[in-house]
Amino acid sequence: MANNSIELNVQMEVEKVRNKRKDWGLKWYVFLIPSFLGILLFMVYPIFESLRLSFYQSNGTVEHFIGLANFKSVLSSNSFWNAVWNTFFIGIFQIIITIPLGFIFASIINSTKRGQNFFKVLYFLPNVTSIVAAAMIFAFVLHPEMGIVNYVLHAIGLPAPGWLSDPSTSKWAVIILAVWHWIGFVIIICLANLQAIPSEMYEAAKIDGASGLQQWFFITIPNMAGTFAFLLITGWIGALQRFNEVYVLGGPNGSPARSIQTMGAFIYERGFTGFEFGIASAATYIMFILILVFTFINLKVSKMKI
Amino acid sequence: MKHVRKGISLSLILILAVVAMLAGCSTSDTSGKADGKWAGKKIKVQMIGDFKDKTATDPITGKKVKGIDVLKEEFEKQHPGATVDFILMPWEGYTEKTQAMITSNEADVYQMPGLADFAPQGVLEPLQPYIDKDKEMDLDKFIDSQVDGWKVLGKDDDKLQIYGLPFLGDARFIAYDKKLFDDWGVEYLSDHPTMKEVAEKAKQMTGKNPKTGKQNYGIWFRGDWSSAFTLIDLAEGQNGKWGEGFAWKDVKFNFNSPEMKKGLDWLLDMKNYAPKGLVSNQGQEKWLTKDNNVAIMMNQGPGDTIKPTYAQGLEDRIGIAQEFKNKDGKGGLFAGSPLAIAKSSKNKDLAWEWIKFATDEFAQKYVFEEVGAIPAIKAAKTWKSTKKMPLMQPVFEAMSSPWTPRYPWGSSQPRFTLTSEVEAALTGKRTAEQALEKAQRESTAWVKNRK
Numbered sequence: 001m002a003n004n005s006i007e008l009n010v011q012m013e014v015e016k017v018r019n020k021r022k023d024w025g026l027k028w029y030v031f032l033i034p035s036f037l038g039i040l041l042f043m044v045y046p047i048f049e050s051l052r053l054s055f056y057q058s059n060g061t062v063e064h065f066i067g068l069a070n071f072k073s074v075l076s077s078n079s080f081w082n083a084v085w086n087t088f089f090i091g092i093f094q095i096i097i098t099i100p101l102g103f104i105f106a107s108i109i110n111s112t113k114r115g116q117n118f119f120k121v122l123y124f125l126p127n128v129t130s131i132v133a134a135a136m137i138f139a140f141v142l143h144p145e146m147g148i149v150n151y152v153l154h155a156i157g158l159p160a161p162g163w164l165s166d167p168s169t170s171k172w173a174v175i176i177l178a179v180w181h182w183i184g185f186v187i188i189i190c191l192a193n194l195q196a197i198p199s200e201m202y203e204a205a206k207i208d209g210a211s212g213l214q215q216w217f218f219i220t221i222p223n224m225a226g227t228f229a230f231l232l233i234t235g236w237i238g239a240l241q242r243f244n245e246v247y248v249l250g251g252p253n254g255s256p257a258r259s260i261q262t263m264g265a266f267i268y269e270r271g272f273t274g275f276e277f278g279i280a281s282a283a284t285y286i287m288f289i290l291i292l293v294f295t296f297i298n299l300k301v302s303k304m305k306i
Numbered sequence: 307m308k309h310v311r312k313g314i315s316l317s318l319i320l321i322l323a324v325v326a327m328l329a330g331c332s333t334s335d336t337s338g339k340a341d342g343k344w345a346g347k348k349i350k351v352q353m354i355g356d357f358k359d360k361t362a363t364d365p366i367t368g369k370k371v372k373g374i375d376v377l378k379e380e381f382e383k384q385h386p387g388a389t390v391d392f393i394l395m396p397w398e399g400y401t402e403k404t405q406a407m408i409t410s411n412e413a414d415v416y417q418m419p420g421l422a423d424f425a426p427q428g429v430l431e432p433l434q435p436y437i438d439k440d441k442e443m444d445l446d447k448f449i450d451s452q453v454d455g456w457k458v459l460g461k462d463d464d465k466l467q468i469y470g471l472p473f474l475g476d477a478r479f480i481a482y483d484k485k486l487f488d489d490w491g492v493e494y495l496s497d498h499p500t501m502k503e504v505a506e507k508a509k510q511m512t513g514k515n516p517k518t519g520k521q522n523y524g525i526w527f528r529g530d531w532s533s534a535f536t537l538i539d540l541a542e543g544q545n546g547k548w549g550e551g552f553a554w555k556d557v558k559f560n561f562n563s564p565e566m567k568k569g570l571d572w573l574l575d576m577k578n579y580a581p582k583g584l585v586s587n588q589g590q591e592k593w594l595t596k597d598n599n600v601a602i603m604m605n606q607g608p609g610d611t612i613k614p615t616y617a618q619g620l621e622d623r624i625g626i627a628q629e630f631k632n633k634d635g636k637g638g639l640f641a642g643s644p645l646a647i648a649k650s651s652k653n654k655d656l657a658w659e660w661i662k663f664a665t666d667e668f669a670q671k672y673v674f675e676e677v678g679a680i681p682a683i684k685a686a687k688t689w690k691s692t693k694k695m696p697l698m699q700p701v702f703e704a705m706s707s708p709w710t711p712r713y714p715w716g717s718s719q720p721r722f723t724l725t726s727e728v729e730a731a732l733t734g735k736r737t738a739e740q741a742l743e744k745a746q747r748e749s750t751a752w753v754k755n756r757k
Contacts, residue, residue, distance in 0.1 A: 060405050061427035062461060073755060078748075144582040145589065164586035165529075167733050249586075253722040255530035256585040257730040272402045274718045275423045 054281035063278070070282035080283060082258055083266040084290070089171055090246075090262070091239025094178040099231050101179070102186025103224065107216065109187065110194045120188065127184035135248035138177045139164060164249055167259035174260050177245055182238075186231055193227040194220065229302030236298055240291045243268065263287045342387025347656045349414040352393045352407060354400045354643065355474070356677050359392075364678065367617045371676045381663050388656055401717070414651035415660050417643045418470055421458050422714055424646070425469045428461035431647040433468045436658045443662055447683050448472050450706040455640035457711050459553050466552060466711060470644030472682035473664055474673065477704035478539070478605050478638045480504070480627045483593075486601040489517040495602065495627040497700070501543055501572055504602060511601040512579040520599060525576050527604035529585035529732045533573075534724040535639040535713075536605045540569030542637035542709060543630025552714050554756040559715075561724055562739075562746040570731055570738040577732055585732050594618055605629070607641070608701045613678040616695060626700040631707060639716075640708035642682060680705070720749035 054070055056063040074080050109119045126134065141147050142163035150160035161169040197220065205215050243264030246254055252269040254261020261269070263283065271280030340346065353374070360373035374392055381390050393413055395403055401420050407413055408429050416424075424430055437443050445453050452475065457466035480495065487494050490511045496503060508524030515522045527536050538548050546565025551557035560566070581589025581600070592598045594614045615624045629638035645664055647657040663669055670681040675691050680701065692698045715721055727741040736744065 059423070059427055060409065061429055069755075139586070139588070143588055146591065162582060162585075165583045165588060165733070166585075167730075167735060170586075251531055253726055255726075255729055256733050257735055258726045269722060270719070272399075272405075273722070275405075276719070 050281045050284055053277050054285055056278045058277040059275045060277055070278045074283045074286055080266055083261045083263050087262040090174050093175045094239055095235045098179045098182050098186050102183045103190045106187045106190035110191055123187045124184035126181050131181055131244045132248055134181055135245040142173050167257045170259045189227055193224055197223045232302050233298045236294055344385045345387035347653045348389040349653050349656050350391050351415040352413040354395050354417050357394050366613055377669055380668055385659055411650040414648055414657040416646050418646045419643045421456055421470045421644055425458045425460045429649050430469045431649050449684055451710050452682050455710040455712055456644045470646040471661055471665055472642055473645045474643035475680035475682040475705050476641035477701055478629050479704040481603045481606040481611055482625045483598050483601055483623055484625050485623050486511055489515050494625055498628050508579045508602055523581050523600045524579035525602045526580050526590045526600045528587055530587055532605055533728040534721050537569050537728055539629050539638045540572055541565040542632050545632045554753055557753050559746055559749045562742045566742055567738055585729055608680045612697055626697055628704055635707050636709055638708045640710050640712045719752045723748045
């Protein structure tokens, strides 16, 4: 009898806790409302509004429906394809330089016995610097006559390029800035992965007589695949959305001669300096599709599971 | 009972969240003070630039400057019962911010350099009816060309109309360093120089300075952002023009005219006497410093010239000459900031009163003496404060003779097309002729789509 009563009490208590959890489980949704409304207002609504605008000729207030004309206009615009080319050129070189270089630096830092934290901080500093401020400083660093880079090049007898004042070198100026800014992030992510590789694998390899280089090639690199895929995808998305640094260095039309105008800058130029919000919206959707396609390709290439 | 309590607390949390959100979205009180002729009337005025709320230190001169509360106090004194509030913003991104503000009916009066883009949206009040019925407003008080320069087309207009009246003045001129002219033994620029005179003097002053031994450059012009306007002025100096029309349906470009071609060839020639970085807005870093190495600066504005010159104590060293003008004495970019009334304003009469106040001597003096911006009225020419700065007189002259009305394509795609093609020519990507043909072709195609 006593046992039954205890059992009943325990059951009742369990039921109470369950109900309490159920109630509180619902209550937590209340706390999600503000951020959910924020997303709805500032992300979901603009996405649909932008889609609607892409079918209109709009100066911000007065608008009329023109069907697919904006898409036709963007897709047949040399400036747009030039912006696509610039975006891809800068993005590809940023990625193929930064990821391997960052990985090499991370490996070196990982193998050092002293000062690891110092190097981590040192390399990560550019990444926490505002890209706008960094771009302004780089304009001075790459100044054709007063810049430190050309001073060094001149001192060692190499030709001093015009950098941002020459369309043939301006993209490289942006790539140098982008590599400098992103490499700290790549190093930190690679280091995190490097430190997670079990040391037993290296010990076993050593017993089998593998050299340091062989261990790096056959243990370290294969174990980094997931990190490389992550960096590739985030790097691509960031590269395709590039705007801030090119705006600071070359204005909305990507001076000189549109040589550093990216897709983001093209959208800004047409939308906010030319009041062609329909064209800007259409270009935004085309950019969205391009990012979607290339992210999909990246996922396939890198075999990353999402 | 517990469930009921939980339900109540849940509802309370929900209500609080909604109230907090609604409070964030709500509009503020639009009623002003209770007494006086303007009792209960209130306006919001958007202002762009270096205006400050309260007294603050000017970063260039280091002097204390009065805040905009001075204008508020005086306006409210002159208009008993009225209340004026300000929304101050920097120049960065002012177009987007103004667009957002006007879409959400945020202010009654706007300082609006992009008048030509906003008036066709039908969001501004035409000012001619106010001017006609108000005897206190005399358009002759403004410096010549300033009112005409801001005439634009509204949504349903077929003739240029007044949607904004000049508040801040602006101009383009040629500035030069008299010390470098003296060092090289070259005569100063005349007040109205020709392309030939500028070119000859620039050539003479490029090389090692005979006095200091340092590298000097004869000329500098911005090869990127404003290069289209520098080129158009060169064409105007030869009696050419950018084209014609104002409404997109009437606009015809003339970017490939012989005058434009000659102007671009002149820029290509002058590039040889300029620092390397002009296409990326570089090479002029020492301008308005004691170590300056550039003799002639094309297409300069008063905002970047007058205050820094006096702040650096370089007033005896800097000279100002007019940009290239056509046979009627007109030429160069028209610029500045007018004031406009939003169509959505609930207190349009008070908004008009603000425009009258802001374009009168009290506010215009404040603009010049405290903010360091350029006034737009004739009376400014005789103020003690402007007479103390002799460089202001050629600025006033430049303000009275720009090309008017303002180029309708000045912030649209043809401007960026022409700028990019000038850059392409300056960086050797295309010849002057190819660049201008391309600019003409692309701008014509663009405007055809806008019709």
